[in-house]
Amino acid sequence: MRILTFIVLGLVLFSACKKDSPKAPEKVELIAPAKNSECTPVQSDGENSSIVRFNWKAADHTEDYELQVTNLNTGTVQSKNTSSTIETLSLTKGMPFSWVVVSKNSETTTSTSSDSWLFYNPGSEISHVPFPAELTFPVQGSTAFKDVNNEVSLKWSGKDLDDDIESYGIYFSTENPPTTLLKSTDAGVNELKIEVTSDEVYFWKVVTTDEEGNSSVSSISEFKTR
Structure with missing residues (x-):
């Protein structure tokens, strides 16, 4: 009985002395x-x-x-x-x-x-280069699931201070960097369905071009298919 009391007391003291793990800094x-x-x-x-x-x-x-x-x-x-x-x-x-x-x-x-x-x-420029497109789906490094037509939707968003985006060029490939132009769309299109195969890693990027001929290139995003 005395031994059991010492064990319980030791556990209580250990728990009291144990420090909580430091909390991770939160997002700004x-x-x-x-x-x-x-x-x-x-x-x-x-x-x-x-x-x-x-x-x-x-x-x-x-x-x-x-x-x-x-x-x-x-x-x-x-x-x-x-x-x-x-x-x-x-x-x-x-x-x-x-x-x-x-x-x-x-x-x-x-x-x-x-x-x-x-x-x-800002500087002395008259025409602004479009911001690089933001690739929103599939999320970078994620796994994308095909639909019944073996397709996955690519989604992105673009912004230009002059509000004169003319087109988006979507480059898509199993190789990095992607050099194959899959399709060019006008400024009003921010989604494209593409046919894929299972268990494959794909890379894609978007080139944004405005009416003045200025262009910008997004980062390269990758995803795996299921």
């Missing part, structure tokens, strides 16, 4: 620059650059944030670490960018990324 909600917009720089930073302010809401269980801004034309990434929810960067004028904020906590190796928003840093 972005505020500005607004999604698919032309930003308003704080000030000019010379002939070719301007200072852009970024703002987001604080995330729970987060100590620090990493702001990551990508020039969509060059692929160059600029980043800053901060404990604040406001940060600035000097960016090239007349270029499209994407931005994300990564939440971090020193008590865990887990980090959490925000959504990725696109914006345009």
Whole structure:
């Protein structure tokens, strides 16, 4: 009986001393620059650059944030670490960018990324290049199920500050990168059904072209079929 009492007491003490696992930092909600917009720089930073302010809401269980801004034309990434929810960067004028904020906590190796928003840093340009199309379905790296006609729907969305998108070119292949133009659609079409086979990995991208002949290329997305 005495031994059983010691065992129970030991378990109680162990439970009392055991620390809870650290919670992962939560996802940031972005505020500005607004999604698919032309930003308003704080000030000019010379002939070719301007200072852009970024703002987001604080995330729970987060100590620090990493702001990551990508020039969509060059692929160059600029980043800053901060404990604040406001940060600035000097960016090239007349270029499209994407931005994300990564939440971090020193008590865990887990980090959490925000959504990725696109914006345009204004310059002296008259015509804007369309933002790269956002590939929305199938979700990147997911498994897509064929319908009764052995088809899967590809879905995407596009945005141009001049509102003059003319067409989308859908490239689709079992090879990466996809170089086969499956079909070109007009600006009002954001979905295309394609025939697929089971247990195959497919890659696809969308090239957006506006009425001025400007074009942009989306990221490459992949999915597996069932």
